Amino acid sequence: MNEPARLAVLGAGHVGPVIARLAVKAGYPVAIATSGDPENLALITELMIPGAQPRWARDAVAGADIVVLAIPLHRFGQIDPRLLDGKLVVDAMNYWPATEGVLEAFSRGGSSEIVARRLAGSVVVKALNHIGYHELEARARPAGDPDRPAAGVAGDDPAAVAMIAGLADRIGYDPVRLESLRAGRALEPGGPVFGAVLPLGVFERAVRQDARSLA
Amino acid sequence: MTYTFGLDTFGDRNGDADGKPLSHAQTIRNVVEEGVLAEQAGLDFFGIGEHHTEYFPMPAGDVVLAAIAARTERIHLGSAVTVLSSDDPVRVYQRYATLNAISSGRAEVILGRGSSVESFPLFGYDLADYEELFEEKATLFAELVRGGPVTWAGKTRAPLLHQDVVPHTESGPFPVWIGVGGNPQSVIRAARLGFSLALAIIGGPPARFAAYSELFQRALEKFGRPPLPVLVHSPGHVAPTDEQAKAEFWPRWRDIITLIAPERGFAIPTEESFDAETGPDGALYVGSPETVAQKIAANLRVLGASRFDLKYGMPGLTHEQLITNIELYGGRVIPRVRELLG
Numbered sequence: 001m002n003e004p005a006r007l008a009v010l011g012a013g014h015v016g017p018v019i020a021r022l023a024v025k026a027g028y029p030v031a032i033a034t035s036g037d038p039e040n041l042a043l044i045t046e047l048m049i050p051g052a053q054p055r056w057a058r059d060a061v062a063g064a065d066i067v068v069l070a071i072p073l074h075r076f077g078q079i080d081p082r083l084l085d086g087k088l089v090v091d092a093m094n095y096w097p098a099t100e101g102v103l104e105a106f107s108r109g110g111s112s113e114i115v116a117r118r119l120a121g122s123v124v125v126k127a128l129n130h131i132g133y134h135e136l137e138a139r140a141r142p143a144g145d146p147d148r149p150a151a152g153v154a155g156d157d158p159a160a161v162a163m164i165a166g167l168a169d170r171i172g173y174d175p176v177r178l179e180s181l182r183a184g185r186a187l188e189p190g191g192p193v194f195g196a197v198l199p200l201g202v203f204e205r206a207v208r209q210d211a212r213s214l215a
Numbered sequence: 216m217t218y219t220f221g222l223d224t225f226g227d228r229n230g231d232a233d234g235k236p237l238s239h240a241q242t243i244r245n246v247v248e249e250g251v252l253a254e255q256a257g258l259d260f261f262g263i264g265e266h267h268t269e270y271f272p273m274p275a276g277d278v279v280l281a282a283i284a285a286r287t288e289r290i291h292l293g294s295a296v297t298v299l300s301s302d303d304p305v306r307v308y309q310r311y312a313t314l315n316a317i318s319s320g321r322a323e324v325i326l327g328r329g330s331s332v333e334s335f336p337l338f339g340y341d342l343a344d345y346e347e348l349f350e351e352k353a354t355l356f357a358e359l360v361r362g363g364p365v366t367w368a369g370k371t372r373a374p375l376l377h378q379d380v381v382p383h384t385e386s387g388p389f390p391v392w393i394g395v396g397g398n399p400q401s402v403i404r405a406a407r408l409g410f411s412l413a414l415a416i417i418g419g420p421p422a423r424f425a426a427y428s429e430l431f432q433r434a435l436e437k438f439g440r441p442p443l444p445v446l447v448h449s450p451g452h453v454a455p456t457d458e459q460a461k462a463e464f465w466p467r468w469r470d471i472i473t474l475i476a477p478e479r480g481f482a483i484p485t486e487e488s489f490d491a492e493t494g495p496d497g498a499l500y501v502g503s504p505e506t507v508a509q510k511i512a513a514n515l516r517v518l519g520a521s522r523f524d525l526k527y528g529m530p531g532l533t534h535e536q537l538i539t540n541i542e543l544y545g546g547r548v549i550p551r552v553r554e555l556l557g
Contacts, residue, residue: 012399012400013398013399013400014396014397014398017399034400040403043403043430043433043434043437044399044400044403044430047426047429047430047433048399048426048427048430072343072346074343098332098477098478098479099332099342099478099479100342100343100345101335101341101342101343101344101345103343132481132482133397134397134418134419135418135419135482137423138419138420138423189477190477195476195479195481195482196482196483197482
């Protein structure tokens with residue numbers, strides 16, 4: 001990959017700006033969008049994500065190779081799946097009833113598998129969902145740092161998983177690849193690595209032994 | 216800059232010397248005593264955060280604040296926070312306007328979600344509607360606080376038509392803040408509504424919130440509003456020495472964070488993570504008066520904030536430990552912070 005992939009981050013709440021800022025620092029061209037007018041994001045972008053471009057969602061997505069979904073899961077139904085056709089989509093969302101309420105559509109099975117079924121024209125990778133927004137930036141470390149934590153990257157398409165593993169690596173985490181979205185259930189709320197910031201060896205053992213990831 | 220200092224509690228259920236929990240009723244009576252002591256210790260603000268749990272039995276903080284108001288003269292009294300999304304803005308206004316009357320103009324309100332979500336199922340609200348509920352209700356609350364007849368229509372409560380909402384205040388709007396925990400769009404909303412900004416910093420490096428403070432002042436400019444104050448709310452515990460403060464606070468903090476971690480996505484605390492949070496770059500103000508004063512002064516500067524509210528207590532700490540905390544905070548920490556800030 002000579003030219004870095006272009007990122008669109010959808011969502012400017014707790015999580016989106018943090019991912020966008022890390023990606024800008026790692027050298028990716030980044031656009032950020034919400035459901036509304038980019039004018040409303042101008043100040044937030046200027047002060048908190050310098051280097052990123054506020055856009056309308058459709059424009060941000062059209063110009064991107066990778067689209068990061070960082071919106072509350074209950075808003076996911078408002079996204080038109082056709083908007084994301086042909087894109088590599090990173091699902092950073094979580095089904096977390098304790099903080100967001102019960103969603104019938106997500107009450108059975110892995111949330112990213114349900115997201116992928118709805119986004120039939122996209123390739124979905126589950127990543128960047130399991131580290132708290134308040135820690136994602138503070139805990140990032142360059143490769144080789146003894147305190148560098150691991151981050152899970154799960155998906156059914158090995159090339160897409162490799163690409164997002166590269167993104168995780170460049171923003172400051174040792175990627176741990178999981179061979180399917182099904183296996184990515186180990187990254188969900190209630191799982192062994194959710195909310196925990198763990199080094200590579202401990203992280204790998206935790207997700208490999210987790211019953212959620214066993215087919 | 217004029218600095219002010221407050222104390223916040225969630226009605227953390229007290230323990231006795233043997234670690235046995237006191238009753239909810241005794242804990243609430245102790246909070247009244249702590250509020251009265253806060254004024255005697257020279258504090259500017261005493262806040263009570265709404266919670267509905269066995270270990271934070273504090274759903275009606277305004278009632279407790281009224282008891283404190285009757286026994287104090289000077290200290291400001293407010294919520295920290297009021298969970299507005301699962302309440303009725305008219306009722307919230309009425310309760311705090313009543314507190315404002317009882318206290319002769321000392322009421323304040325901090326609106327937010329706080330750390331609690333348990334009020335949603337309790338009162339029949341869906342957490343998925345949180346954003347819409349808060350946006351609508353905060354907008355109505357801004358109208359109510361301004362005074363005069365209110366005309367309003369929305370989806371989350373009955374409409375109001377030229378409605379006179381009583382009691383009227385004697386000297387205009389009381390202070391209203393919006394509590395923000397990390398969502399920049401909430402900062403923009405506070406500026407748009409003309410509310411002050413309360414930064415709830417409960418984990419990680421406080422300095423990362425400096426951008427929120429700047430965002431707030433820039434957004435106020437953009438909306439054509441004058442500058443408004445920023446406050447910092449963070450947990451902590453003051454004791455005569457660093458060792459004692461950490462020894463008292465650590466097991467209580469570990470137990471409560473471990474309990475709520477699954478629903479909040481927190482990591483389970485370790486002695487290592489506790490050392491990081493109580494160190495100079497962490498969010499906990501636990502230590503001797505000097506340690507805590509240095510940290511408060513440094514962060515008020517970095518964050519461009521003019522008020523610091525220490526969330527004191529943790530479930531299981533004793534009333535006596537909290538009294539020592541309050542006395543040291545008022546008598547030693549605050550004078551030292553003022554000295555450090557010049």
